[in-house]
Amino acid sequence: MxxxxxxxxxxxxxxxxxxxxxxxxxxxxxxxxxxxxxxxxxxxxxxxxxxxxxxxxxxxxxxxxxxxxxxxxxxxxxIRMVPERARVFPRLTVYENLMTGVYGLRKTINLDVQIAWLYDLFPILRERNDQPAETLSGGEQQQLAIARALISNxxxxxxxxxxxxxxxxxxxxxxxxxxxxxxxxxxxxxxxxxxxxxxxxxxxxxxxxxxxxxxxxxxxxxxxxxxxxxxxxxxxxx
Amino acid sequence: MNAYLITIATLICINAIVACGLNVIVGFAGQISLGHAAFFGIGAYSAALLATKAGLSFWAALPLVVVITALIGLLLGLPSLRVKEDFLAITTIGINFIVEAIFLYIPFFGGALGIGGIPRIMLFGVRLKGLTFFLLCLFFLLLVLAFCWWFSRSWGGLACFALREEESAAASMGISPVRFKLLAFVIGTAMAGLGGALYAHYIRFISATDFSFPVSVLLLSIVVLGGMGTLWGPVVGAVILGALPEVFRPLVDYRFLFYMLLLLLMIRYQPAGLLGEGSMVHRVFSLLLPEGKK
The missing domain is CATH 3.40.50.300 (P-loop containing nucleotide triphosphate hydrolases)
Structure with missing residues (x-):
């Protein structure tokens, strides 16, 4: 269980x-x-x-x-959550949003591998890498929220x-x-x-x-x- | 440069250092503080006491002053940061009044007479005053700005930004709210301590009213005017709010009315501050700078 x-x-x-x-x-x-x-x-x-x-x-x-x-x-x-309405950090870039998911785990996960995997899963995020999250559409924010939750495995x-x-x-x-x-x-x-x-x-x-x-x-x-x-x-x- | 201008520039520098600290708390971590003058005062009083009673030089006392102020910041931040928004504002106002009262009523801190006879700072056998003291303040301001720049790019800074934007989302990402709010509070109060030490050795006579609630309002006005969470905002705010009262000397009695009005106007028309994202200055500069650089 x-x-x-x-x-x-x-x-x-x-x-x-x-x-x-x-x-x-x-x-x-x-x-x-x-x-x-x-x-x-x-x-x-x-x-x-x-x-x-x-x-x-x-x-x-x-x-x-x-x-x-x-x-x-x-x-x-x-345990990680994709919250209702995404709740991404609006003024942080897509990349920074993803980085907020790895506190306490930086030594145990391979960041480059994780980022590459997530950007393959949601290719639009790779294009938006340096953009503040608030400039993303609702769907893109939802994808970012999922990626942010997944980065920690x-x-x-x-x-x-x-x-x-x-x-x-x-x-x-x-x-x-x-x-x-x-x-x-x-x-x-x-x-x-x-x-x-x-x-x-x-x-x-x-x-x-x-x-x-x-x-x-x-x-x-x-x-x-x-x-x-x-x-x-x-x-x-x- | 004449002595009058140097005096104003020095005080602007000191205010900018203290406001940079407040900016870490309010602008980076999103925690309102209306009691920052208390920590400015704790820095000044520690420096004054270490110089006059313990006979330490400014340089020997400075690390102690910063550590003492940051420790008291940690101690007072621990309970304060458990409350949010309006309650945090009220709690920090309370801290300001309590600290001021302690300076005023406990004889050890000089009571109503304050502490006088604080010696000048010596550097390489030279007494710093006038231009040389201003240059020392400028040096510390640049040091503080460099630290803020580094912090805004560090993991600690990122955690503070995330907490500012969406606290519960940040917590569910594994970011401890208490830990990083306290980190911002300790950094911010340490900078206030540094500013306080410089102030004490510059004015050379301090009393409790120098660090009363209106000073906290002034410091918050500086941060809001310049742009919360920006690097240079506190400097721009300190220059404007430091120079204006001199330009409008006849209106000195209405200064705090003006600060309040300014705060309200900024919040209504330029909520991100003069240098914040989406502000007039920011838009003008975005037009001038090449695509992609901000």
Whole structure:
């Protein structure tokens, strides 16, 4: 088990965002959490990353309890996130943005190899190398955010609403890259998405979240066929 | 050069050194500080006490002064940097008032009388005053600028920039917010300490009000006017805000009204400062310089 979340509770003041969910991810899996806006998806990712504190519960990563670790310590332990709306550093260049991902790891990874690999994965970033990130388009920023997370060779990649604000063609491209990373490099990925079809199509398993609780779970292919899921989340029902 | 101009130039130099330190905290790391004068004062008082009570020369005392100021910066930064934005602004204002009160009410620091009789700086058997003292300040300013330039290109600088832009994104990249904010705070306060030491040996009589809250406002105005996060911004800001009061001497009573107005106008019309990206000066220079160089 790479990641195990037990009895996760998240609250903002008195408002409960996530109430007591359990889920787990195996090494090499690609798992989706789908659900409507406000279901608590982003809160779950942020609390795995350590940006949002848990009110209750436990997060176990690579057999170690990381519940009390700060975000930067979890990042160094091998969890990286592609945040909602990319959150690249606007005034830093593309290259500098990538370099922010290697603190504490400079001795263990080969920077030249990593940069070359990422620029092959996202060729547009090579062209934009010296440009401030704020001059990039939304799609390019999203690619930069993925590259920035990948530079450290994480063992778990968290991807938050990567499709948001992207045109459909780019959404497919980005999901193809994620699938390819999972297939070819065995990268474990947890995606949270409103775009349920796109994420279910590349996932092995999925959880369906509704107002802070898991209401369905199973193989992604089965969920895609489930008439109830189809009606509520895929918009293809009667 | 006449003595009057040299005096103004020297004070501008000292202000620029202290403002460079504030720029590391506010401009590089994005942490607001409205109490920078406190550290300017801690530097000046340490230098004054080491010179008058311990009898150390400026050169022997200087490393101690910088270390003392930076250590106090570390100590006060540790709790302060746990809060953000408005709360950090208020906390740093508080630090300024507390430090000023300590200088004013504790007899060891000379109380209301301040500390007088601070000796001149000796260099190769020469007493530095007038032009030679100005050149010494200029030398330290260039040293500070060189350090800022190096820091802005270092890993520590990059981490500070990332924290300034998106703190939680930086933390999820493995950058420790506390560690690098403190680093910026320690560098910034150390530079304030250096400026304070020069100030004490130049004015040769210091008192608590020299380092009161309005001085912090002046220092922040210098940084905002020149351009937060730029290399030369604090120098340009210090020159303008150092020269203007001399040009407009009759309006001296309204100086702080003017600083406030200036801050508001800058934030409204030139938020990046005179030398910041997208500013008027920056655009004019981008037109003059060849493509790709900025």
């Amino acid at each position: 790479l990641l195990e979340v037990k009895n996760m509770h998240i609250a903002y003041g008195d408002i409960r965002a996530v109430s007591g969910i359990d889920f787990s991810i195996e090494q090499g899996e690609l798992v989706s959490i789908i659900g409507a806006n406000g279901a608590g998806k982003t809160s779950i990712l942020n609390s795995i990353m350590g940006i949002v504190p848990l009110k209750n519960g436990k997060i176990v990563f690579e057999n170690e309890d990381i519940t009390s670790l700060a975000a930067h310590q979890r990042a160094r332990a091998g 994480p063992s778990l990649l968290l991807v938050d609403e990567v499709s948001m604000g992207l045109m459909p063609k780019l959404v497919d491209q980005v999901f193809d890259v994620l699938k390819q990373l999972n297939d070819q490099r065995g990268l474990t990925i947890l995606i949270v998405e409103q775009n349920a079809i796109a994420s279910l199509e590349i996932s092995h398993r999925a959880y369906v979240l509704e107002t802070g609780a898991i209401v369905h779970q199973g193989m992604a292919s089965a969920l895609l066929e489930d008439p109830k899921i189809k009606e509520v989340y895929l918009g293809t029902g009667a």
